[in-house]
Amino acid sequence: MKADLSNPPRQLLSGDDAVALAALHAGTALGIGYPGTPSTEILETFDRLDGRAQWSPNEKTALEVGIGVAFAGARALVTMKHVGLNVAADPLFTAAYTDVDGGLIIVSADDPGMASSQNEQDNRHYARAAGLPMLEPVDSQQAYDFTWLGFELSERWKIPVLLRLTTRVCHSLTPVLPRAPITPKAADFRRDVPARVMIPAFAKPAHHRLRTKLAEIAAWNEAEGPLHIEMGNQALGIISTGISAMHAREAAPEASHLSFGLTYPLPIERIRAWATQFERVLVVEEGDPMLVEELRAAGISVESKTERFRFSELDVARVRRIITGDDSEEPAPPQGKPPELCPGCSHRTVFHALRELDCIVAGDIGCYTLGVLPPFSAMDTCVCMGASITTGLGLRHALPEAQARRVVSVIGDSTFVHSGLTGLAEMAYNPPPTGHLVIILDNETTAMTGQQEHPGTGRSLDHSRAARMDFVAVGQAMGIKHVELIDEAAKDVDLKACIAECLARDETALIIVRQPCVLAAPKIRLYEKTAAAATSETS
Amino acid sequence: MTSNHSTTNIVIAGLGGQGIITASDILAETAFRAGFDVKKSELHGMSQRGGSVTSDVRFGERVLSPMVPAGETDVLLVLEPTQIEMNRPLLRADGVLLTTDVIPPGALKNKKSLNVAMLGALSSVLEIDEAHWLEAIHAHLAAKLHRLNDEAFALGRRSAQTD
Numbered sequence A: 001m002k003a004d005l006s007n008p009p010r011q012l013l014s015g016d017d018a019v020a021l022a023a024l025h026a027g028t029a030l031g032i033g034y035p036g037t038p039s040t041e042i043l044e045t046f047d048r049l050d051g052r053a054q055w056s057p058n059e060k061t062a063l064e065v066g067i068g069v070a071f072a073g074a075r076a077l078v079t080m081k082h083v084g085l086n087v088a089a090d091p092l093f094t095a096a097y098t099d100v101d102g103g104l105i106i107v108s109a110d111d112p113g114m115a116s117s118q119n120e121q122d123n124r125h126y127a128r129a130a131g132l133p134m135l136e137p138v139d140s141q142q143a144y145d146f147t148w149l150g151f152e153l154s155e156r157w158k159i160p161v162l163l164r165l166t167t168r169v170c171h172s173l174t175p176v177l178p179r180a181p182i183t184p185k186a187a188d189f190r191r192d193v194p195a196r197v198m199i200p201a202f203a204k205p206a207h208h209r210l211r212t213k214l215a216e217i218a219a220w221n222e223a224e225g226p227l228h229i230e231m232g233n234q235a236l237g238i239i240s241t242g243i244s245a246m247h248a249r250e251a252a253p254e255a256s257h258l259s260f261g262l263t264y265p266l267p268i269e270r271i272r273a274w275a276t277q278f279e280r281v282l283v284v285e286e287g288d289p290m291l292v293e294e295l296r297a298a299g300i301s302v303e304s305k306t307e308r309f310r311f312s313e314l315d316v317a318r319v320r321r322i323i324t325g326d327d328s329e330e331p332a333p334p335q336g337k338p339p340e341l342c343p344g345c346s347h348r349t350v351f352h353a354l355r356e357l358d359c360i361v362a363g364d365i366g367c368y369t370l371g372v373l374p375p376f377s378a379m380d381t382c383v384c385m386g387a388s389i390t391t392g393l394g395l396r397h398a399l400p401e402a403q404a405r406r407v408v409s410v411i412g413d414s415t416f417v418h419s420g421l422t423g424l425a426e427m428a429y430n431p432p433p434t435g436h437l438v439i440i441l442d443n444e445t446t447a448m449t450g451q452q453e454h455p456g457t458g459r460s461l462d463h464s465r466a467a468r469m470d471f472v473a474v475g476q477a478m479g480i481k482h483v484e485l486i487d488e489a490a491k492d493v494d495l496k497a498c499i500a501e502c503l504a505r506d507e508t509a510l511i512i513v514r515q516p517c518v519l520a521a522p523k524i525r526l527y528e529k530t531a532a533a534a535t536s537e538t539s
Numbered sequence B: 001m002t003s004n005h006s007t008t009n010i011v012i013a014g015l016g017g018q019g020i021i022t023a024s025d026i027l028a029e030t031a032f033r034a035g036f037d038v039k040k041s042e043l044h045g046m047s048q049r050g051g052s053v054t055s056d057v058r059f060g061e062r063v064l065s066p067m068v069p070a071g072e073t074d075v076l077l078v079l080e081p082t083q084i085e086m087n088r089p090l091l092r093a094d095g096v097l098l099t100t101d102v103i104p105p106g107a108l109k110n111k112k113s114l115n116v117a118m119l120g121a122l123s124s125v126l127e128i129d130e131a132h133w134l135e136a137i138h139a140h141l142a143a144k145l146h147r148l149n150d151e152a153f154a155l156g157r158r159s160a161q162t163d
């Protein structure tokens, strides 16, 4: 049972829950996103608080729906993990040119240290690249406050706002004092073609408008943007943002500290004025040395961390090293027991078969990525969501025939809906000479991130009934030659023989292996029962 | 039971599925109800599939970083014997290690409440009113589990006191 969030005053909340609560209090009309650690809980909590929340097939579709909500004059919260913003980058860059009427916040939950991600990209770059303001909270209170502030800035300048969280902000519990909720203004369509139709004739002035907005926001940040100063001695001044600010204050309680919340566009003159007071000024930032480079480019003389600290997340011990200039080898973190596929997990059978057949496996992202580890050791590639199908096709196109025949692409059901559909179209359209085989591991949930629904489960975020995508029909409609649905629970199917048969043909094939995730199965039965009862009541 | 920053640092360690996160949620809530500034942190994600899990809880007048620095843990609570050695370096020199050895063999009615029994043991070395512990346990667990966990908490508390 989770803590009761609907009942102020002060509560202990995770950063994710704080964003959800603020979204509710600030009158958000729709929360929409795609699951991804560490962002997933935002929409789950928003739904639990009776906010209107939806899982979208992927981050691009989520952001586009959010843009529509904001064009309608209502507030939208779009959530995703850092790599999700790559998927949503196309709408992001052009939404920056448009005028939104309702506030639009895009949460990018970054994962420095890769607790549960395939890379540790630093999404502060996106604020610069797209030209969008970025807020970075240090704790749950700021996550709450900056969600409010994000909507205010977004509506004042009619611009989408990036709210960048990191794993430790998302998942740490810290106290939050909420404010009084407001009633949202009603949505209403306002026609504004030059601000919303990005053909070159309108986009050219729109780009100029964007730069003007950013200049005004920078001036606001200089005058009254959120900024926190703790004055200590004059020997050392530390400039930091996000969770690093907390590590820095603990690591050097005697030093002076400056941190600020709107990290793009920077309050450069405030930083310059503050920095003149100290013998040494040091920038403490997680990830890429971005802030330090920008301050130096502005002619502010600051010290930086060494290259070693670009990697992984910071903590108090590492910040102490940065302060003392200790660049020696760091102690290796303790090697814990690695995770493994649950006993009875349906993915196990498939990887056993693939291993026995000595397949070259183009893999994808989900629980099943654990198929790369012993005892299966049955995965050869994993890049990003959806890449299994297309990377597998590339391997088939280039490898000598004997090897090409062994290539199989393996993809989860949620991942297939997220970004496997276009890959399947590619396979039907440009089949390799040896054909190809894609296996969808349909465990009827998004298991990896904690069992979220998606269009293939036929249930919405709140587990009520929704339209269900039929993978067999999709494969056939796309023009895949052989499409087969295998119910793993049925005792008489020989999965290995079925795979071998597909590999022997020079044609395209899709096998859907269906069996619910063992952890999710009891809940799925319950959702189905509840949904069936609801349908019989209304009919 | 405090280190130099007047912050108390607790680390709870074990394996996915043992209720480590629930235990640290309850501990954080307890300290919060007792009027402390509190921060709690752990890495989610892969943990649900049986891997190692640790969760940090810090409380005091003012807590800064949510993560306990290595070597500054005041109390290390370990729910799974195989996880003791790996986490021992987290303890400060005179820190307290609490393992499942404090619970008399066979005394726990239901293995699922080991996490709460260990919180009972922890409660005997922290100066927080027992009422706050029980309120936090009830706030985080379903009503039908309250009796079982109240008993587990009492068992752990009693066992550690007489240890």
Ligand SMILES: Cc1ncc(C[n+]2csc(CCOP(=O)(O)OP(=O)(O)O)c2C)c(N)n1
Pocket: A034, A035, A036, A037, A081, A083, A084, A085, A087, A117, A118, A365, A366, A367, A368, A385, A411, A412, A413, A414, A415, A416, A441, A443, A445, A446, A447, A448, A449, A517
């Ligand atoms: C662009 C992007 N968005 C989100 C994620 C997080 N994520 C990784 S795998 C995955 C889906 C896993 O579900 P599924 O494919 O059904 O496999 P399962 O875990 O159920 O085996 C998600 C949401 C990601 N890695 N990249």
Ligand code: SF4
Pocket: A340, A341, A342, A344, A345, A346, A347, A367, A368, A443, A447, A448, A517, A518, A519, A520, B049
């Ligand atoms: S959570 Fe489900 S899909 Fe993931 S390993 Fe366990 S049984 Fe398999």
